Amino acid sequence: MSEERRPVLITGVGLVSALAEGLEAHWAALDVAGGAAPPVDRESYSPYPIHPLVEVDFDQQIPKRGDQRQMEPWQRIGTYAAGMALDSAGIKGQTEILSSTDMIVAAGGGERDIAVDSAVLGEIVNRDEFGTILNERLSNDLRPTLFLAQLPNLLAGNISIVHKVTGSSRTFMGEEMAGVDAVRAAYARVASGQSEICLVGGSFNAARHDLILLFELGGYLWESDWCPVWERTDRGGGLVPGSMGAFLVLESADHAARRGKPGLARLDGVASERTTRGPGAAGNAAAGQLNALRTALTGAPLAVLSGASGVEPATSEERTFVTQLAKDHDASVRAAGTAIGHGFEAQFPAIVGLATLVASQRSLYPPRDGSGVELPAASPIGQILATCWGHWRGEGMALVTALDAG
Amino acid sequence: MSAARNGYRDSTNRPVVAVTGMGIVTSLGQGRADNWSALTSGRSGIHAIERFPTEGLRTTIGGTVDFVTAEPLCAPVLSERLADLAIGEAVEQSQAGRVGDFPGPLFLAVPPVEMEWPQRQTLARAVNGDGPPDYSTLVEAARGGGYESLYRLFAFAGVADILADRYGTKGAPVSLSTACASGATAIQLGVEAIRRGECDAALCAASDGSVHAEALIRFSLLSALSTRNDPPEKAAKPFSKDRDGFVMAEGAAALVLESLDHAMARGATILGVIEGCGEKADSFHRTRSSPDGHAIYGAMQAAIDDAGVSADEVDYVNAHGTGTPENDKMEHLGMETVFGERHAQVPISSNKSMIGHTLTAAGAIEAVFSLMTMAEGRLPPTINYDTPDPAIPLDVVPNTARDAAVRRTLSNSFGFGGQNVCLVLAAEPA
Structure with a gap:
């Protein structure tokens, strides 16, 4: 490992979700007796509940309608959240800083044209040879610009165009793992001096028939009335997709100080791993990650924000891990997915964003969990451990420290 | 020699990153030897597409890799097969680690895959619905269960998962896309990880096996592709006045990167050095570069700066050279800006004139060709250069390969979405 590590501040957070x-609005929605309950759309994708995005005025961050028209919703959500993060960091419109701001985006695939797909499917379903008709239909029916609204790297492209972030641009793919590695790479680049300031995050639109299909192929979706994540484990498990956009601005403490920005919290480490999910494998990986972060634990009261998706058996394994962790460190646990649903590529950036919120509040919001995993928390919270086990692959962890807690 | 530049460290005291293994597969063939021989004899790998019916399409040609079988034939399976061939060759040459136990992480550029029409049709047929099928029909089929393997095929993490297991790479594999710059980004991520001291070795690979009807039609609808279908091998005409677009193609390349001291300590053969990586994103347009070219020459200059050298020390440029009217014009502007008076003398050639545009894989494939160019002392040509564009007065190594001593190469990759990545590669450590 590298010898020198510079402190890395989280100086901006852009978070928009179902909640x-x-x-500030997230805190208001979370800090309620009985815990937050995000809006659920039970009808549109029945039998699968989803969490639709809170109503957003996209003009606020994407002023040109022409730009908005060039994006499918997943890109609009991400470009919007990226703008919020830049606002939060105080660098929105600061051309000089933005031209050297690095960017790492975690992206999934873009949204298909459901009407075109359905029409084509109707034409080809009973044909053994459908190549020629497919050529004709797709050539005539696909909007030329739809391709650009689908390409994963065009979320970053749109952020460059709309917000003028142009230092560098990378897009990671691979569901939750992409979000974890994006944050890890951004952290490592800033900590090592390869970057001074980096915008990192992702977005996810849950309101998509094509993704509902994909996730149901794997059998990952929850299909009963909504309930908190930990309560799903003995009922077969499953995830509830949640629309969200989550971006962070990570910055070297020196760079932030030079422009007089105090920062919201400090990021003290990020770890990523991929196990093949044999029994106990993810838990062992997480234990190793925790061990690597141990020297950064200050002993200040700890909270655990888990990214558990609800999918089994990973969620049961993670429950065992975080329950033991809570016991060992006298910590309190919250499943972020209960509050905002599951956002795949965006999940880890969103959890780190929520951890930043908890760090800046020095307080953990009330539990919403009938399973006994989540308990009321002591204050003031000094550090937050964020975990993110993917629904299929990828194990991630981050440690966020409140600025006045060491 | 300064204290910092001791051979294993570069001018800013970072570990020097060496290449110790390379693998490649393109429409020209499998492996370094076959590819190099075809490339330097000016052979084209572009042909009429036979994989799917092309009736009614404006473009009917491509650089598909038809000698590699994939079952079922779809982008993720073919991309995985191509990557496997390239990685296998690179790891064998490098001899880093042991078989199935590569001593570092995997950075893999892969095309964004999604379910394709044969799979949609299969699902639709699995359900006896009333009326025309739609997504609810497909979801109903999925609810029948038994499709986990289909999920893993089309999950973005799927291809890297297979390769990480097969080669025993360490940590979470990073799958990435920066469009047509992806292959260069994969190499850049490996270089950065080694420079940070996170690892001594990294496996950087890029693969693209995504030429299917819908992908071809999508690029065609953007007016990006050449429609000069006959004869196919004459379609890709980078830097020519009558160039009319790129030719979609497939392939893969892999590079084993190691810190120079790690490579020397185990007695590995050093194939070259990645001296610098430069990036600059463009905020002008989704498919076009800023007319002033600042992001393109910004990326080229950033790579040269990162290498700690000057433009005068670059002997050859491996062009992005897609053969679209826009790219080649802008790349010329970049050459003018970066090389000044020398720009018309620095040879620049486009591998894409022969192998087509291998999209996600291009940056890595062209990095391998750049390293071979230096090792062999021979510049691969830009073929189909029959009608020079007077607005682009460059030495494109027209039509036939040329012997030349090359110590240092700049390799350009410019992607849709404004993602530009350039690499500076050297034959030997400075």
Whole structure:
């Protein structure tokens, strides 16, 4: 490992979810007796519940309608959240800083034209040879610009165009693991001096028939009335997709100080791993990650924000891990997915964003869990451990420290 | 020699990153030897597409890799097969680690895959619905169960998962896309990880096996592709006045990167050095570069700066050279800006004139060709250069390969979405 590590501050967070828009509104929605319950759309994708995005005025961050028209919703959500993060960091419109701001985006695939797909499917379903008709239909029916609204790297492209972030641009793919590695790479680049300031995050639109299909192929979706994540484990498990956009601005403490920005919290480490999910494998990986972060634990009261998806058996394994962790460190646990649903590529950036919120509040919001995993928390919270086990692959962890807690 | 530049460290005291293994597969063939021989004899790998019916399409040609079988034939399976061939060759040459136990992480550029029409049709047929099928029909089929393997095929993490297991790479594999710059980004991520001291070795690979009807039609609808279908091998005409677009193609390449001291300590053969990586994103347009070219020459200059050298020390440029009217014009502007008076003398050639545009894989494939160019002392040509564009006065190594001593190469990759990545590669450590 590298010898020198510079402190890395989280100086901006842009978070929009089913629950709220912005950190303040998230806190207002989370800090309620009985815990937050995000809006659920039970009908549109029945039998699968989803969490639709809170109503957003996209003009606020994407002023040109022409730009908005060039994006499918997943790109609009991400470009919007990226703008919020830049606002939060105080660099929105600061051309000089933005031209050297690095960017790592975690992206999934773009949205298909459901009407075109359905029409084509109707034409080809009973044909053994459908190549020629497919050529004709797709050539005539696909919007030329739809391709660009689908390409994963065009979320970053749109952020460059709309917000002028142009230092560098990378897009990671691979569901939750992409989000974890994006944050890890951004952290490592800033900590090592390869970057001074980096915008990192992702977005996810849950309101998509094509993704509902994909996830149901794997059998990952929850299909009963909504309930908190930990309560799903003895009922077969399953995830509830949640629309969200989550971006962070990570910055070297020196760079932030030079422009007089105090920062919201400090990021003290990020770890990623991929196990093949044999029994106990993810738990062992997480234990190793925790061990690597141990020297950064200050002993200040700890909270655990888990990214558990609800999918089994990973969620049961993660429950065992975080329950033991809570016991060992006298910590309190919350499943972020209960509050905002599951956002795949965006999940880990969103959890780190929520951890930043908890760090800045020095307080953990009330539990919403009938399973006994989540308990009321002591205050003031000094550090937050964020975990993110993917629904299929990828194990991630981050440690966020409140600025006045060491 | 300064204290910092001791051979294993570069001018800014970072570990020097060496290449110790390379693998490649393109429409020209499998492996370094076959590819190099075809490339330097000016052979084209572009042909009429036979994989699917092309009736009614404006473009009917491509650089598909038809000698590699994939079952079922779809982008993720073919991309995985191509990557496997390239990685296998690179790891064998490098001899880093042991078989199935590569001593570092995997950075893999892969095309964004999604379910394709044969799979949709299969699902639709699995359900006896009333009326025309739609997504609810497909979901109903999925609810029948038994499709986990289909999920893993089309999950973005799927291809890297297979390769990480097969080669025993360490940590979470990173799958990435920066469109047509992806292959260069994969190499850049490996270089950065080694420079940070996170690892001593990295496996950087890029693969694209995504030429299917819908992908071809999508690029065609953007007016990006050449429609000069006959004869196919004459379609890709980078830097020519009558160029009319790129030719979609497939392939893969892999590079084993190691810190120079790690490679020397185990007695590995050093194939070359990645001296610098430069990036600059463009905020102008989704498919076009800023007319002033600042992001393109910004990326080229950033790579040269990162290498700690000057433009005068670059002997050859491996062009992005897609053969679209826009790209080649802008790349010329980049050459003018970066090389000044020398720009018309620095040879620049486009591998894409022969192998087509291998999209996600291009940056890595062209990095391998760049390293071979230096090792062999021979510049691969830009073929089909029959009608020079007077607006682009460059030495494109027209039509036939040329012997030349090359110590340092700049390799350009410019992607849709404004993602530009350039690499500076050297034959030997400075």
